[in-house]
Ligand code: SF4
């Protein structure tokens with residue numbers, strides 16, 4: 001999700017890389033689940049999240065769509081997000097003890113929080129959002145340890161590719177007047193990156209780039 005905000009208002013003003021230390025440590029979120037509640041549609045899922053959730057939990061996207069995740073339009077593109085359960089306005093994966101029941105498979109946004117990504121000039125750096133985590137006295141942690149994601153360089157390159165692909169799709173979709181075509185193109189993206197099952201035995205990035213090549217070929221052939 002793109003936001004046009006003043007960095008000075010939402011962050012400590014610094015840009016971080018995976019090798020930097022940032023004030024992130026919150027004592028394992030002990031006694032707190034504030035950022036797993038009332039998040040609306042903001043925990044948007046990317047293809048790696050769907051790979052983790054489907055292969056880790058042994059559930060299809062269709063099964064997850066029965067309450068745990070939902071679809072909505074983000075900057076013109078239909079994408080899945082974690083659903084907040086209406087009765088308690090909490091993430092469907094937050095257990096009664098206030099802990100994440102899918103910690104090893106949790107989405108990238110949950111791994112990042114309260115970091116965010118700041119994209120510029122075909123790349124990104126991390127920002128430390130200062131108005132998000134409710135805990136004070138945070139300790140310094142290295143960013144790559146915090147995001148708890150293997151293959152750091154590949155993961156970084158993947159996020160760049162996905163971000164600029166979504167920007168490109170947004171441009172394409174906003175230039176098309178025919179609503180049916182907009183719907184169809186959105187369905188192609190959903191099918192290509194989310195609904196077609198991933199193989200948990202295979203490397204995610206390999207599968208992602210194969211799908212991206214097919215998507216780019218499709219767009220070229222369609223002349224959009
Ligand atoms: S997936 Fe886990 S960490 Fe993320 S919002 Fe839900 S309960 Fe919280």
Ligand code: SF4
Pocket residue numbers: 026028029030032033034035036113114132133134135
């Ligand atoms: S608000 Fe901070 S301490 Fe509370 S659950 Fe989120 S990251 Fe953890």
